Amino acid sequence: MLRYPFLLLIHGVLASSSFVEPRKFSLVSRGTNLDGSVPTYKNPNASIEDRVTDLLPRMTVEEKVAQIIQGDIDGWMNANNPLDNTLVFNQSGLEAMMASKSGSIWAGYQMPYKKFVFALTVGQRYLMENTSLGIPAMFQSEGLHGFTNNGTTFPSPIGLAASFNPTLLSSVANIIATEAEGLGLSQIFAPVLDMSRELRWGRVEENYGEDPFLTGEMGLAYVTGLQNGARRNVTSGGSGGIRKRMASTCKHFTAYGSPINGLNLAPVVGSERDLRTIYLPAFQRACLESLAIMTAYASYDSVPMVANKHVLTDILRDEWQYPYWVTTDAGSVDLLITFHKTCDTRECAAKAVLENGLSGEMGGGSYTYLTLPDQVAAGTVNESLIDETVKAMLRTKFTLGLFESPYPYSDYLSTIRTPQSREVLLQMEEEAIILLQNNNNLLPLSRDISSVALIGPQANRVSFGDYVFFNASLNGITPLAGFQEFLSNSSSSTKINFAQGCELWSNDQSGFDEAVGAAQASDVAIVMVGTWSLDQTLLWTPGTNATTGEHVDLSDLSLVGAQRALIQAVVNTGKPTLVVFVSGKPVTEPWIKEHANAVIQQFYPGELGGLALAEIIFGAVNPSGKLPVSFPQSVGTTPDFYNMLNGARPQPPDPGTVFDNGTLKFGHEYVLGDPVPLWSFGHGLSYTTFSYSGLSVPRSIGTNDNFNVTVTVRNTGSIDGKEVVQVYLSDLVSSIVTPVQRLVGFQKVDLAAGASETVSIEVLSSQLALWNLNNEWAVEPGVFSIKIGSSDQVFAQANITVAA
Numbered sequence: 001m002l003r004y005p006f007l008l009l010i011h012g013v014l015a016s017s018s019f020v021e022p023r024k025f026s027l028v029s030r031g032t033n034l035d036g037s038v039p040t041y042k043n044p045n046a047s048i049e050d051r052v053t054d055l056l057p058r059m060t061v062e063e064k065v066a067q068i069i070q071g072d073i074d075g076w077m078n079a080n081n082p083l084d085n086t087l088v089f090n091q092s093g094l095e096a097m098m099a100s101k102s103g104s105i106w107a108g109y110q111m112p113y114k115k116f117v118f119a120l121t122v123g124q125r126y127l128m129e130n131t132s133l134g135i136p137a138m139f140q141s142e143g144l145h146g147f148t149n150n151g152t153t154f155p156s157p158i159g160l161a162a163s164f165n166p167t168l169l170s171s172v173a174n175i176i177a178t179e180a181e182g183l184g185l186s187q188i189f190a191p192v193l194d195m196s197r198e199l200r201w202g203r204v205e206e207n208y209g210e211d212p213f214l215t216g217e218m219g220l221a222y223v224t225g226l227q228n229g230a231r232r233n234v235t236s237g238g239s240g241g242i243r244k245r246m247a248s249t250c251k252h253f254t255a256y257g258s259p260i261n262g263l264n265l266a267p268v269v270g271s272e273r274d275l276r277t278i279y280l281p282a283f284q285r286a287c288l289e290s291l292a293i294m295t296a297y298a299s300y301d302s303v304p305m306v307a308n309k310h311v312l313t314d315i316l317r318d319e320w321q322y323p324y325w326v327t328t329d330a331g332s333v334d335l336l337i338t339f340h341k342t343c344d345t346r347e348c349a350a351k352a353v354l355e356n357g358l359s360g361e362m363g364g365g366s367y368t369y370l371t372l373p374d375q376v377a378a379g380t381v382n383e384s385l386i387d388e389t390v391k392a393m394l395r396t397k398f399t400l401g402l403f404e405s406p407y408p409y410s411d412y413l414s415t416i417r418t419p420q421s422r423e424v425l426l427q428m429e430e431e432a433i434i435l436l437q438n439n440n441n442l443l444p445l446s447r448d449i450s451s452v453a454l455i456g457p458q459a460n461r462v463s464f465g466d467y468v469f470f471n472a473s474l475n476g477i478t479p480l481a482g483f484q485e486f487l488s489n490s491s492s493s494t495k496i497n498f499a500q501g502c503e504l505w506s507n508d509q510s511g512f513d514e515a516v517g518a519a520q521a522s523d524v525a526i527v528m529v530g531t532w533s534l535d536q537t538l539l540w541t542p543g544t545n546a547t548t549g550e551h552v553d554l555s556d557l558s559l560v561g562a563q564r565a566l567i568q569a570v571v572n573t574g575k576p577t578l579v580v581f582v583s584g585k586p587v588t589e590p591w592i593k594e595h596a597n598a599v600i601q602q603f604y605p606g607e608l609g610g611l612a613l614a615e616i617i618f619g620a621v622n623p624s625g626k627l628p629v630s631f632p633q634s635v636g637t638t639p640d641f642y643n644m645l646n647g648a649r650p651q652p653p654d655p656g657t658v659f660d661n662g663t664l665k666f667g668h669e670y671v672l673g674d675p676v677p678l679w680s681f682g683h684g685l686s687y688t689t690f691s692y693s694g695l696s697v698p699r700s701i702g703t704n705d706n707f708n709v710t711v712t713v714r715n716t717g718s719i720d721g722k723e724v725v726q727v728y729l730s731d732l733v734s735s736i737v738t739p740v741q742r743l744v745g746f747q748k749v750d751l752a753a754g755a756s757e758t759v760s761i762e763v764l765s766s767q768l769a770l771w772n773l774n775n776e777w778a779v780e781p782g783v784f785s786i787k788i789g790s791s792d793q794v795f796a797q798a799n800i801t802v803a804a
């Protein structure tokens, strides 16, 4: 009898929730059942859908909306000073935060671990024990290439991709998850699956390169490695279903990587066909099991992605049946008002994003979703769409086992920076390095060489990409220190003559004399130059001069300041010269390709990058990285990705050039330039040689048949090495224009000198499909050519006929 007065009192709040009668719970004590039984949503053995269905109607509209707005631990903790270690929290701040923004909570702060664990525990315990329903929050941080509260820093994503080693990337992601999980985190904002087809864009270093297939494979490896496993105290695979231990967050969904003019956030222009064939495949491959997805800031075909019903509802939810949490990016809902100009009120923005996107709102803006309860009451927003969004969040939490394991682990220190993690890190550093050019086998250098000049602004510097914490570089080893450590262990008497030569950010040549002197005094000169990025604090601090990273876009991709002149001065000494680019994107320097004896590309490395570089240069490790992105001749020749459409480039082109002596040679493609990249996607040399034989594919298949590409690869040199077998496909005649070629499979093999291996790489019939004129996927009968090689080399070729 007491129920009815309460019902009348609370009716207003709960009016629009849909109750399943008879009600199993009291409205004032909604986290328990009237008959004393444990509510289904708290039963780990119940199915996830049953738990969701049980919990949703117990929630008020305010609780639902709080579930889909991102909170922030700065609501109850002092998060401004990374060095502060006082274990105090703000009670009223905590209560206010949890009442309005508590489904997910931003915890991407650098903080002493003890305080971090205290902060998370206070917040989570409050939710579990002091709120009616006891719904835990997902605590979130960054982890593109390492957990950003002083976790291990791995190479930047573009470097991870250069390894062409998904198994190794899975191990990397597994370590990122392990370091974060112990501290109580359950969501990491990675991987980034935007493609690097617009190289001026600052965020190229965050991607896995220019290719949809490679991006999808590396993305899947990251998602699997990060998520697989169960949190402690969580039973996986019982009647409650499969569990994951960490939510990955595929981003930025979608088409974010090709902003016009290369400017961050700028509109992306494209068609439905571009969407289907360029931007969506990597997400479809990598993210269907990812427990979260983050939307993109930009507009696509004039529709802001945050409110793009076609992409976020029709494709993601309906076609792909994606059941999990989708969140907007920081501040991106407000951009409908301030940037895209498709709304003029917060109400409009909240409604547009919620109803079209079925996604939550991240912080960093004005929290437009706080208008939703009133909009529901006024009848302007449909509560069932809030329900769908909340359900997606709850599915993610139940799949994480968060209700059973919401807290940090007391032994978290034992899972950070373990010896095994260091081994994975070092292997990834080694496999990420790409040998671009090696004239007359300058490399590897003999360990008995008497002296080496180590020159350039990257030689004594730790250059991580963006998305690392302030002071992260203190955990890294510089190339100079890496050389010293390597040489001290290999009982070598090699002398290192170091000279910085110039800065990364200035035209000052006053250090050239010293650099030239170092080169002259040495047997070989190594000049390390490139771009530079900064940590998440300094990157956003005015006056720090970064040239790559988020919101740091370039109009020219050649070396900045005095760097090329420094290389010219060193080359002019006549000493054999190795140039090492340490960068977050391709550097366009034809002069260096022409005049350096050897060139190495090291995309921003991780903590052991300086050591791995020494191992490669002195031949302790054989290079095996491949380019995940093509290197154009100049910014004016971009875009220059390998998988261009047929007809995009004359075959062969008629290039012109400006000779060193100033003479101009005129051509047509281009008048004074060359559209063929300096180095193309998939390129990367080894200290050994490989040969391919016995390529076999079926002569003929049906339109629904998968098939294997089988080939034998042999290490024909005298040292062990790893090779990436790459399979490219071309549709020789098709109803619409298709790419000249595209990567459809690859496998990295480790071969001892003289050894061979026969590899079978499966190609799915869906990989032969094109998005046809009826806006459907179709495999068209006809001849397809299969190539083993890199994008600009052919090692073996065969045709396969698809029969009608």
Ligand SMILES: *[C@@H]1O[C@H](CO)[C@@H](O)[C@H](O)[C@H]1NC(C)=O
Residues within 6 Å of the ligand: 043, 044, 045, 238
């Ligand atoms: C869930 O199932 C396991 C194994 O059958 C059992 O041990 C456990 O007690 C069950 N838990 C609940 C809350 O029913």
Ligand SMILES: *[C@@H]1O[C@H](CO)[C@@H](O)[C@H](O)[C@H]1NC(C)=O
Residues within 6 Å of the ligand: 082, 083, 470, 471, 474
């Ligand atoms: C960063 O490193 C410097 C130099 O070691 C140190 O003085 C400073 O306290 C550090 N700051 C943080 C936030 O770790």
Ligand SMILES: *[C@@H]1O[C@H](CO)[C@@H](O)[C@H](O)[C@H]1NC(C)=O
Residues within 6 Å of the ligand: 075, 090, 091, 092, 093, 094, 096
């Ligand atoms: C605690 O949080 C409340 C509510 O956000 C805020 O008004 C107050 O200033 C905070 N107190 C301190 C000491 O930060």
Ligand SMILES: *[C@@H]1O[C@H](CO)[C@@H](O)[C@H](O)[C@H]1NC(C)=O
Residues within 6 Å of the ligand: 094, 126, 129, 130
């Ligand atoms: C949670 O509730 C308990 C019991 O009422 C109370 O002692 C405790 O202070 C509350 N915790 C917070 C953080 O409000």
Ligand SMILES: *[C@@H]1O[C@H](CO)[C@@H](O)[C@H](O)[C@H]1NC(C)=O
Residues within 6 Å of the ligand: 150, 417, 470, 471, 475
């Ligand atoms: C990060 O961790 C390392 C290794 O445990 C430690 O030496 C260093 O002081 C920490 N740095 C920061 C900024 O917390």
Ligand SMILES: *[C@@H]1O[C@H](CO)[C@@H](O)[C@H](O)[C@H]1NC(C)=O
Residues within 6 Å of the ligand: 232, 233, 404, 405, 406, 407, 408, 409
């Ligand atoms: C696991 O559950 C037990 C029993 O509830 C609890 O004592 C322990 O702290 C939990 N461990 C973790 C890591 O949550």
Ligand SMILES: *[C@@H]1O[C@H](CO)[C@@H](O)[C@H](O)[C@H]1NC(C)=O
Residues within 6 Å of the ligand: 382, 383, 384, 385
């Ligand atoms: C609210 O949305 C649901 C689900 O899309 C739909 O079935 C229902 O008709 C909508 N209600 C109104 C009033 O538009």
Ligand SMILES: *[C@@H]1O[C@H](CO)[C@@H](O)[C@H](O)[C@H]1NC(C)=O
Residues within 6 Å of the ligand: 485, 486, 489, 611
């Ligand atoms: C050099 O030797 C020391 C001591 O044995 C070891 O800790 C370190 O890992 C070695 N470094 C390299 C680059 O082999």
Ligand SMILES: *[C@@H]1O[C@H](CO)[C@@H](O)[C@H](O)[C@H]1NC(C)=O
Residues within 6 Å of the ligand: 505, 506, 543, 544, 545
């Ligand atoms: C940035 O560049 C300016 C101008 O070249 C220079 O004065 C300044 O020292 C540089 N800042 C840093 C942090 O290197």
Ligand SMILES: *[C@@H]1O[C@H](CO)[C@@H](O)[C@H](O)[C@H]1NC(C)=O
Residues within 6 Å of the ligand: 659, 660, 661, 662, 663
């Ligand atoms: C300039 O260099 C080009 C290419 O080496 C050569 O063909 C040409 O004769 C040179 N011109 C002069 C004036 O030296």
Ligand SMILES: *[C@@H]1O[C@H](CO)[C@@H](O)[C@H](O)[C@H]1NC(C)=O
Residues within 6 Å of the ligand: 706, 707, 708, 760, 762
């Ligand atoms: C490809 O080869 C693998 C074994 O190497 C085999 O399991 C698979 O079934 C083959 N696929 C096709 C389509 O023949």
Ligand SMILES: *[C@@H]1O[C@H](CO)[C@@H](O)[C@H](O)[C@H]1NC(C)=O
Residues within 6 Å of the ligand: 732, 783, 785, 797, 798, 799
């Ligand atoms: C593949 O077919 C095309 C078109 O018929 C032909 O030009 C080409 O030589 C064939 N390639 C091979 C390797 O058989």
